[in-house]
Every structure is written in C-alpha cells, then in structure tokens.
Amino acid sequence: MTKVLIATDKPFAPAAVDSIRTVVEGAGYELVLLESYTDKADLLAAVADVDAMIIRSDKATREVIEAAKNLKVIVRAGAGYDNIDLEACTEKGVVAMNTPGQNSNAVAELVFGMMVFLARNGFNGSAGVEVRGKKIGIHAYGNVGRYVGEIAKGFGMEVYAFDPFVAKETIEADGVKVVDSVEELYSTCNYVSLHIPANEKTKKSINFDLLNKMPKGGVLVNTARKEVIDEEGLIQLMDARKDFAYISDIAPDCKEEIEDKFQGRFFFTPKKMGAQTAEANINAGIAGANQIVNYIKNGDETFRVNK
C-alpha cells in the first residue's frame, strides 16, 4: 500500500492532521505520522519505506532523501523550500513541491503582530508610537507581500514595494507604490518587511549599507529567513544606530549578542511562528496531501520546484 509520511518536528494543528488523513486515506493510501522528533535517526528510520512525505521546515537533506528508498514525491507544506536538497531529489528521481500561498495570510498577520508589539514597547506600560501614517516597504511582492500590503492599508500606512520579478502595473493595481531599486525602498520606508526567499543570491544580502539607508527609527521586520541577513552587518548597524530595531520570526544566530546589547530594540519569536495557525496548517496540509495524490494518480507536477 502507498505510504504517506507527515514528518514535522513542529507539528501541525490536530485539525490539519485530520484533514490530511481524510485526503490520504480517501485515496486508499496509508498515513504515518512522525511529530516532534528530536533525533535525526528517527526521521531517517521513518522515511525508509514511504512513497511520499509532507514536511514543514524539517531538513530534507541528501542523507534523508537517500534513506527514503521508495520516495517519489516530497511536499514542503509552505512556501520556502530552502530546507530540501533539490539536487539530491532530482538525482533520485524524487519530485519536490511546495504549497505556495497557503500560509501567507498567517505570516502577514504576524508581521503586524510583531510591529505593534515593538511600537508599544512590548506592552510594558510606557508610551509607544503608532504605525498609522508611517511608510512600510515590502521587499518582494509575492503571496505574503500582497497580504502585508493589504493589511498595512488597513492600518493607514503608506505602502511601497520593490520586486523586480513582478510587473509594476500589477503592484500598482493594488494601490501600492513601486520604487525603482532596493536602495530606494530602504531609504524611503520607516518599516521594511522582508519576503525574499533564501537562496545563493539573497543569503546575507540584507547588509549594513542597505539597512543604514533607513530613516531614523527604522525597523526591519523579518518573517522570511534568518539566512538573508548579514548578521555581522546587523550588529554593526545596531551598534552605530541606537534608533534602529530588528524584529524577526525566528532568532538570528547572533541572538545572544543582540539580547545583551540592544534592549528594547528587538523581538524574536521562540520558534518560527509565522505559519503556525490552524488555518494555515489546514490550508497547506490539505494542499500538500492533494498534490501528492494528484501526482501519484495523475502525474500532476504543478508546484514542482526541482524542474
């Protein structure tokens, strides 16, 4: 019988697992669950005889892909697939997919949760500031970026975006101003919200020079990946600019240094929480399960990322 594994060290909401089970068992397949594992050996053992798997930020390394002898398809329930060794998948004839857009609203809502938390000094009783009337720059106008723009307008913010891969007219049709360069985005906006993927081009691309262009009181909001930040440059900037703050969904590697030195100018979630809502889990989980069934039954490769 075709076996589908859900391997999540950060588990889905139970309702999402139920929904995935309905799709998988409805197709006549068996569902196996590996949640909250702490040992890589457990993952290696779990993948040994599965035909398909759904993961989140779990690391699907070459070792994992090679240990999964029967694997035909792996779905990252989420947008960013930097955790999958695509080369290993291609070499082994495994189709890798993501589920774009399914958890985007959850991530966008967290952007504003963190922004307001910082603006109100962590709700510590002192007078904070408001975000209305401030300028927010959306760095990459994909699924999450669009939701961020929509919510920002509700907050009464001025919304800007930079994305060389999206037509200017498409962005402007949403009532968002388009700037001509990434530098212009940073020099224009009080808040910059990052939505770029982590890849060889973007890793460490958010550096001192770029961040230093932000106006006084600038805040960088990172619900993307910590790898896109040049952490040395970030520390250097936070040292040089006492007005600058950094809030991020998942702490940087230099967390301790920031926590020691820059009180009141940072916030980090304890675990990556952007997509951690029941709705996002259900949307991404069901999408992943359907994609697996459609691939196995009909060869449908929509959302394949290792072309």
Ligand code: 3PG
């Ligand atoms: C994504 O790329 O979709 C998000 O980062 C979600 O990650 P998670 O599934 O680990 O919460």
